[in-house]
Amino acid sequence: MTSDPTVQPVPASVEHQVDAADTTLHNPQWAVLSLGSNLGNRLETLQGAVDALEDTPGVRIKAVSPVYETEPWGVEPGSQPNYYNAVVLLRTTLPPSSLLERANAVEEAFSRTRTEHWAARTLDVDIVSYQDVVSDDPVLTLPHPRAHERAFVLVPWHDVDPDAELPGRGPVADLIGAVGGAGVERCEGVELHLPE
Numbered sequence: 001m002t003s004d005p006t007v008q009p010v011p012a013s014v015e016h017q018v019d020a021a022d023t024t025l026h027n028p029q030w031a032v033l034s035l036g037s038n039l040g041n042r043l044e045t046l047q048g049a050v051d052a053l054e055d056t057p058g059v060r061i062k063a064v065s066p067v068y069e070t071e072p073w074g075v076e077p078g079s080q081p082n083y084y085n086a087v088v089l090l091r092t093t094l095p096p097s098s099l100l101e102r103a104n105a106v107e108e109a110f111s112r113t114r115t116e117h118w119a120a121r122t123l124d125v126d127i128v129s130y131q132d133v134v135s136d137d138p139v140l141t142l143p144h145p146r147a148h149e150r151a152f153v154l155v156p157w158h159d160v161d162p163d164a165e166l167p168g169r170g171p172v173a174d175l176i177g178a179v180g181g182a183g184v185e186r187c188e189g190v191e192l193h194l195p196e
């Protein structure tokens with residue numbers, strides 16, 4: 001025990017937070033991100049997003065999926081251009097909130113503007129899952145609350161991790177069986193690359 005009167009006792013809640021951050025720092029966690037673009041040069045934008053994510057301290061991309069051309073989900077058919085979609089698997093020492101901040105910063109770097117819900121966009125970066133974390137916080141819901149019904153997420157994820165499971169929802173392969181693969185076409189001859 002210190003007798004220094006300027007030293008205040010650290011509340012147990014803060015100690016737990018510091019311990020949790022320390023554990024994350026020494027134990028990189030798996031996260032799955034979904035990338036989408038349906039405005040501008042879609043391929044260039046997705047490649048730029050991969051590069052920017054890989055350039056993030058505390059983030060290492062382990063796999064990048066094939067690129068799919070996909071029909072816009074959740075909006076009137078024909079009301080928006082088709083998307084290019086892909087999924088990246090990464091290991092990260094960032095906590096989920098910092099990974100979301102970085103994802104939002106990468107979107108903004110590609111001139112993403114927020115207009116109405118599910119509007120066309122230059123770039124969308126969603127956190128599909130972060131290890132086995134389950135949270136209903138609206139600022140960061142984990143896993144992503146609509147991932148299980150989106151073939152444009154499930155199909156590329158399954159390509160890079162055939163045994164993947166969506167926490168609370170089950171194997172990705174089974175979820176694909178349930179939603180089907182309609183409106184999701186592999187772009188032959190088009191690839192995203194991990195920076196050297």
Ligand SMILES: Nc1ncnc2c1ncn2[C@@H]1O[C@H](COP(=O)(O)OP(=O)(O)OP(=O)(O)O)[C@@H](O)[C@H]1O
Nearest residue numbers: 117118124126127128138139140141142143144146
């Ligand atoms: N898992 C998540 N990944 C990314 N954003 C999330 C997540 N959970 C909650 N959000 C919140 O959702 C807000 C809106 O995100 P965004 O504008 O990208 O939605 P959207 O892409 O149009 O729709 P959707 O969420 O259905 O993909 C973000 O500001 C973020 O705080």
Ligand SMILES: Nc1nc2c(c(=O)[nH]1)N=C(CO)CN2
Nearest residue numbers: 036070071072073083118152
């Ligand atoms: N095909 C497709 N449809 C979407 C997408 C997307 O990335 N791909 N993103 C949305 C909002 O996140 C809404 N609809």
